[in-house]
Amino acid sequence: MAMTGVLRPGFIQMRVMDMEASKEHYINRIGLHQVMEGDDGRVYLKAADEFDHHSIVLRKADNAGCDYFAFKVYDEATLDAYKKRIEDYGIEVDDVRAGEQPGIGRRISFVVPSGHRIELYATCEHSDPKPGINNSHIWSVEPHGMRARRFDHALFYGPNIDKVQEFFETVLDFRTPEQVDLPDGGLLGIWMTCGMKAHDIAFVNHPEPGKFHHVSFELENWNDVGRAADIITNYDISIDIGPTRHGITYGQTIYFFDPSGNRCEVFAGGYTYYPDLPTRKWDMDNVGKAIFYYERQLNEAFLSVVT
Amino acid sequence: MNEQRFNIDVENINAEFCGSSTGYADERVLISLERAQGFGKLKNLPKRLPVGCRRGGCGICRARILEGNYKRDPMSREYVTLEDEKEGLVLLCAIYPLSDLKVRLEPKCVKNLEVNSQSLEI
Numbered sequence: 001m002a003m004t005g006v007l008r009p010g011f012i013q014m015r016v017m018d019m020e021a022s023k024e025h026y027i028n029r030i031g032l033h034q035v036m037e038g039d040d041g042r043v044y045l046k047a048a049d050e051f052d053h054h055s056i057v058l059r060k061a062d063n064a065g066c067d068y069f070a071f072k073v074y075d076e077a078t079l080d081a082y083k084k085r086i087e088d089y090g091i092e093v094d095d096v097r098a099g100e101q102p103g104i105g106r107r108i109s110f111v112v113p114s115g116h117r118i119e120l121y122a123t124c125e126h127s128d129p130k131p132g133i134n135n136s137h138i139w140s141v142e143p144h145g146m147r148a149r150r151f152d153h154a155l156f157y158g159p160n161i162d163k164v165q166e167f168f169e170t171v172l173d174f175r176t177p178e179q180v181d182l183p184d185g186g187l188l189g190i191w192m193t194c195g196m197k198a199h200d201i202a203f204v205n206h207p208e209p210g211k212f213h214h215v216s217f218e219l220e221n222w223n224d225v226g227r228a229a230d231i232i233t234n235y236d237i238s239i240d241i242g243p244t245r246h247g248i249t250y251g252q253t254i255y256f257f258d259p260s261g262n263r264c265e266v267f268a269g270g271y272t273y274y275p276d277l278p279t280r281k282w283d284m285d286n287v288g289k290a291i292f293y294y295e296r297q298l299n300e301a302f303l304s305v306v307t
Numbered sequence: 308m309n310e311q312r313f314n315i316d317v318e319n320i321n322a323e324f325c326g327s328s329t330g331y332a333d334e335r336v337l338i339s340l341e342r343a344q345g346f347g348k349l350k351n352l353p354k355r356l357p358v359g360c361r362r363g364g365c366g367i368c369r370a371r372i373l374e375g376n377y378k379r380d381p382m383s384r385e386y387v388t389l390e391d392e393k394e395g396l397v398l399l400c401a402i403y404p405l406s407d408l409k410v411r412l413e414p415k416c417v418k419n420l421e422v423n424s425q426s427l428e429i
Contacts, residue, residue, distance in 0.1 A: 017363065017381035063383040064364030238361035261364015261383070305359035305367055307383070 003074075005082075005173045006194040009201070010072035010121065011054055011101075012154055012215055014262055015061035015307075019043065021259035022058050029231055030217055030264065031145030032056060035127045036102060044102065047150050047217070048129040048141050053103025055151035056215070064260040064307035066212035069154055069201065070107060070119035071172075071194065079122040082172065083108050089171045103127060112167055114158030115209025146228040146266050148217035153199050155213040157206035157306045164203050165190050174200075177273040178248045180282045180290055188287065191248055198249035198270045204303075211306040214255065214263035221268050222252045228266045232256050240301055245293040248282065255302075262307050309333040313404040315340065317349060318373070318411045326350050330404050336377070337361060337368050337400035357414055363401035367414060370399050375408035 016022040023043060026032045032045040035054045044054035052072070059067060073079050086093050086108070096107040096119065105123025112118055129141045158164075165187065168174040177198050180188040182205070191199035204213065219225060225243045232239055232254070240263060242254030253267040282290040288297035311332040317340065326349040330339030337358065343349050344356050359367030366386030372395045382401040396413065 017383070062381075063385040064360075065385075257360040257362050257364070259362050260381075261360030261362040263360065300355070301359055301367075305365045307360065307364045 003195055005078060006071045006073050006120065008072055008195060009055075009151060009153060010052065010070045010124065011057055011104075012069045012151065013042075013057040013059055013067040014212075014215065014258075015063060015065050015067060016058050016258065016260040016262070017060070017062065017064060018259055019058065019060045025237070025258045025264075026056060026058070027145075029145050029235060029237065030266065031143060031148045032217075033129055033141070038102060042101075046127060046129075047148050048139060048143065049131055049149040050151070051126045051130045052124045053127045054101075057101065064212075064262050065210075066116075066154065066156070066215070066262075066307075068109065068117035068119050069156075070104075070121055071200075072124060073120050073122050076105075076122045079106075079108060079120055082120055085171050086110055089167065091167070091171075098123070113160035113163035114156060114203055115211075116156045116158060116203075117210075146217070146231055147219060147224055148266060149220060150218050152216045152218040152267070153197070153201055154215050155202040155204065157204050157211040157213050158209045159205065159207060161187050161190055161203045161205050165192070168192050168201075175273070175275055176279045177277065178280045178282075180248075180284070180287055183284055188284065193273050196273050198251070198273055206306070208306075212262065213306050214265045216265040216267060219266050219268045225252050225254055225266065225268055228254050240305075241292065241295075241299055244295060247286075247290040247293040248280075260307070263305070313375075314407040315343075315404060316407075316409045317352070318409065326352075330408075332405070333403060335361065335380075335400050336402050336404060336408065336410070337398075339404075340399065352412075357412065359400075361400040363398050366398060368399040369396060369412075369414050370410045371396050371413050372402075373409040373411055376405040377402040377408065378405060379403075 035044040037043050043058040045056040046054045091110050094109040098106040103125040107119045107121040109119045174192045174194050176192050178191040182188050189204040191202045193200045229243050238257040240255035245252050249270045251267040251270045255265050309332040312329050315328045315330045328339045328343030357367045359365035363382035380401040382398040
């Protein structure tokens with residue numbers, strides 16, 4: 001087993017302006033389950049196919065966006081090693097006490113050069129619903145809504161993504177399966193992975209720091225993407241684009257917005273990445289096909305609408 | 308649906324008349340304008356109607372209400388501050404008409420849009 005450093009996306013904390021409408025969206029429409037509500041009003045959600053305590057945290061605020069994105073690492077010694085490497089690289093690291101979020105151990109927290117707060121943690125309790133372990137069924141509770149199987153990745157917008165790429169690659173041991181190059185030699189976007197998925201986190205070049213583009217949930221197949229589209233129209237959810245496909249990662253996808261305007265994606269598919277594979281590169285003449293493989297052109301909202 | 312209908316007039320930032328739409332009392336103003344644009348009724352806008360999240364979060368459809376009354380959903384304080392709100396600035400996707408409205412698009416994100424458009428040459 002080769003994976004011992006950063007294992008996977010763990011959870012993301014989102015700001016929402018209307019908690020009840022947001023719970024309706026993420027639980028009844030996307031298909032997540034509520035684990036619990038904290039004393040401070042934060043709501044903790046998970047997909048039924050995830051073991052870990054929660055993967056989505058909703059925090060009521062007067063604006064939309066993302067507070068932070070946390071990755072799970074292999075063990076506590078790995079967490080300590082990353083803390084030292086991040087500090088040695090020159091980025092300040094904050095300690096977050098165990099239990100600041102229910103079910104989650106101590107975390108380390110830091111801001112990358114695009115202005116986004118990233119966190120690492122090693123210890124996490126399990127919660128229900130979760131997959132069975134012995135002689136288990138395909139699901140422990142019947143899937144509902146869009147039948148999301150897991151929190152999969154997020155895309156952020158901000159400046160200095162060349163520095164973000166260097167940090168994630170040299171300090172956190174991520175790799176870049178795919179990128180879009182700008183004509184001047186800079187980067188429009190990077191799709192990075194800590195494991196074998198085509199991406200676990202992505203960044204697009206943008207003048208404003210710390211902006212949030214989308215949170216993504218994995219579905220089982222293309223038919224479920226079509227069913228998600230039916231749900232989006234039936235419940236008058238604000239649509240962005242899709243169903244369509246990405247040239248980048250091959251993902252079959254649809255984008256829509258939560259009741260606070262945070263963009264959500266549900267998708268299926270995507271290729272498998274191995275650490276010996278080259279970085280697949282796109283130039284700006286082909287960026288339309290890279291992002292929306294069927295439309296072959298960008299929509300204006302994809303590049304400008306962020307929270 | 309509440310069938311009560313109101314006229315929604317749009318000016319561009321130079322106050323040049325652009326067009327009008329009919330909106331329903333329980334319909335987000337931006338949705339009424341998207342429908343009008345689909346029917347070809349919004350002409351001479353400096354660019355396409357600014358449509359983003361349609362849920363009060365992204366700030367793209369920021370506008371000034373010049374005349375008329377409306378009710379509002381929560382909208383991001385990042386794009387409509389308390390001072391903006393007192394001046395009549397709103398996000399069109401987060402308001403519903405209570406009378407005929409006259410609005411002027413005042414996007415806060417124009418600078419970022421231009422940067423992105425230039426870097427992408429789209």
